[in-house]
Amino acid sequence: MFGKLFSERHLLLLASGIFFVLYGLFLGICIPCHLWYFEQTQLFSFNLDYLIGFLARPGKPLEYLGSFLVQFFYYPWLGAFLLTAVGVLLFILIRSCLKKLNILGLLWSFLPILGLLMLQTNLHYSSVYSFHLIVVLLCFRLYLEVDNQWWRLAGFTFCWPLLFWLVGAYAFVFLALCFLVTLKEVQKLPHMLLPLGYCLLSFGWLAVGYYGVFQLPFDVFLGYPFIQMDQSLYGWGIANLLYLPALLIVGWLVPLQIRKAWLAWNFKTIGLTVVLLSVAFWGVSHYGLNKKQELILKMDYYVQQEQWNKVLELGKSYPGVNQLVVYYTNLALSKQGLLTTQLFDYPQIGSKGLRLRWERNRLASLLGGEVFYQLHYYNEAFRWAFESSVSNGLNPRALKRMAQTSLANGHLELAQKYVSLLEETLFYRNWAFRFREQIEQAASTPLLRIVNYPFQVHRDFTSDIRGFDLKVDELLQNCPENDVAFDYCTASLLLDKKLEELKELVLKNPDRFSGQLDGQLAEAVLLYQNLNGKSLDEIQVEPAVYRRFEEFARALSRNRGKRAAYQLEAAFGTTFWYYFYFY
Numbered sequence: 001m002f003g004k005l006f007s008e009r010h011l012l013l014l015a016s017g018i019f020f021v022l023y024g025l026f027l028g029i030c031i032p033c034h035l036w037y038f039e040q041t042q043l044f045s046f047n048l049d050y051l052i053g054f055l056a057r058p059g060k061p062l063e064y065l066g067s068f069l070v071q072f073f074y075y076p077w078l079g080a081f082l083l084t085a086v087g088v089l090l091f092i093l094i095r096s097c098l099k100k101l102n103i104l105g106l107l108w109s110f111l112p113i114l115g116l117l118m119l120q121t122n123l124h125y126s127s128v129y130s131f132h133l134i135v136v137l138l139c140f141r142l143y144l145e146v147d148n149q150w151w152r153l154a155g156f157t158f159c160w161p162l163l164f165w166l167v168g169a170y171a172f173v174f175l176a177l178c179f180l181v182t183l184k185e186v187q188k189l190p191h192m193l194l195p196l197g198y199c200l201l202s203f204g205w206l207a208v209g210y211y212g213v214f215q216l217p218f219d220v221f222l223g224y225p226f227i228q229m230d231q232s233l234y235g236w237g238i239a240n241l242l243y244l245p246a247l248l249i250v251g252w253l254v255p256l257q258i259r260k261a262w263l264a265w266n267f268k269t270i271g272l273t274v275v276l277l278s279v280a281f282w283g284v285s286h287y288g289l290n291k292k293q294e295l296i297l298k299m300d301y302y303v304q305q306e307q308w309n310k311v312l313e314l315g316k317s318y319p320g321v322n323q324l325v326v327y328y329t330n331l332a333l334s335k336q337g338l339l340t341t342q343l344f345d346y347p348q349i350g351s352k353g354l355r356l357r358w359e360r361n362r363l364a365s366l367l368g369g370e371v372f373y374q375l376h377y378y379n380e381a382f383r384w385a386f387e388s389s390v391s392n393g394l395n396p397r398a399l400k401r402m403a404q405t406s407l408a409n410g411h412l413e414l415a416q417k418y419v420s421l422l423e424e425t426l427f428y429r430n431w432a433f434r435f436r437e438q439i440e441q442a443a444s445t446p447l448l449r450i451v452n453y454p455f456q457v458h459r460d461f462t463s464d465i466r467g468f469d470l471k472v473d474e475l476l477q478n479c480p481e482n483d484v485a486f487d488y489c490t491a492s493l494l495l496d497k498k499l500e501e502l503k504e505l506v507l508k509n510p511d512r513f514s515g516q517l518d519g520q521l522a523e524a525v526l527l528y529q530n531l532n533g534k535s536l537d538e539i540q541v542e543p544a545v546y547r548r549f550e551e552f553a554r555a556l557s558r559n560r561g562k563r564a565a566y567q568l569e570a571a572f573g574t575t576f577w578y579y580f581y582f583y
Contacts, residue, residue, distance in 0.1 A: 012106060015273065019110060022281060023117060024084035030289055031121060032076035033297035039073035043394040045424040058214060059168020062135060066128030074427045083120065086130050087113050093137040100144045103251050107273060114280045115240040121288035132170040139163055140177050149194055156198060161205050175202050176245040184252060299328045300367060308332040315346055326353035331371055339487045341519040343494060345574045351495045352468040354488060362391045369401065375485050376455035377475055378405040380463050396428050403435060407442060415439050455479040494520060497580050499528040506539055518542040523576040552577050
């Protein structure tokens, strides 16, 4: 019974099971918001026209299947499970191909899956590419089932155009594998015509496809879907693609070591496998996982869920200073009504921390429009959402925001257009149905739109896309009751250390600052009085703020030079005075 329980087959299944449990836990625990971000940047639509759009370009048909999978990343743990299932399928195909080639060690099948895990930690790697590799390996496995070389060549001739249409440039991996297997079997000089035939057939079809079938630009025709990612992990992507061809070559050069390594399962091989895989998982976590990036994506997740307290908690826990973190932290402070009272409780980088600079990239356009929507600057929020749909392709967040801003501006037909696209999705259909009811109510009761979106802009002005101006002055001229815009205006003056303008702001808005002034505005007024030698009798400041300012002034006079900031940080690090002198 003991022998049956711990047979080699059971040990192999146990080892594989443990490996993929760890694989799934890594995805679900370490990069859940990373997976959710993928779902946010694409839109899968149950629409025939959407499907047809994937059929006219090499490599795109399988992207349709990948996009279908990615929509389930709306629930990150479900996404982790599905990606683990994809990893299991790849593992089975790789192991089956290697066994057919008489490379029997289990470790060789684990390594490319670990490489895939490393790639999936990169924000620019799409799980869509895994489906291309699955189809390539499936075709190669079927190819190996045919023993006759001429039948193999005939099958290759028939399958290559279809494969290239399905997987695009990944078909070259299949060509390399077929070429190497055929080359290995060459025993006579005339047989060299077989591997050469594979190359001629492949490049002949490419010429026909390029000039006569697809009629696309060469970089589009041949360049997709080579892995799109930043340079830090580009080498991993190429290594993963070339793993099997390279293993075949090494297996021929050192056949004994490759074919018999980890062949028999005993305490030695089990121990070595555990050690190597543990080191590999640590390597993926240490070198592949970007923990700071995941924290930022988690902040974005909580912003979309409007869980502002959690956004602030993450903002405090971020190691160092990052513009995106500061931007989202300030947005959360604004939504909590704390922007002008707790602004310096968190790291700041000046007024550029209140918004993102306009850049033509996928991340900035997706995240940067949030502040404009919260400021009720609907035209600018629409523009950022529209640009996000250009940079990322149609995505649910941009469509929702364009529908919301269109309704706010009274463009009901435009709002209906965007809502109709969301009605053809799986997870945003209910939201779209509810929003369509708002559109219908606004159409029948125009006053209802004014109640839902009260801060209407009635004078034209444009945004400066090259700077960090939020145009809060213009928003306040249109709608003086816009409290969010007023808070951002105050925060901008504080962050830019404009004491004169802060004093004027307080004097011109007595209704907003009735009673004794406290908080960071009071700190700015006291500093203005101290630096200019002017007493502002019309502004009453809390006595506690006076006393604390006197303590700060005494401490500042005692601590000069490079150590002053360090000496005063513990007691005054969250005050406007400390920010004014040391930032």
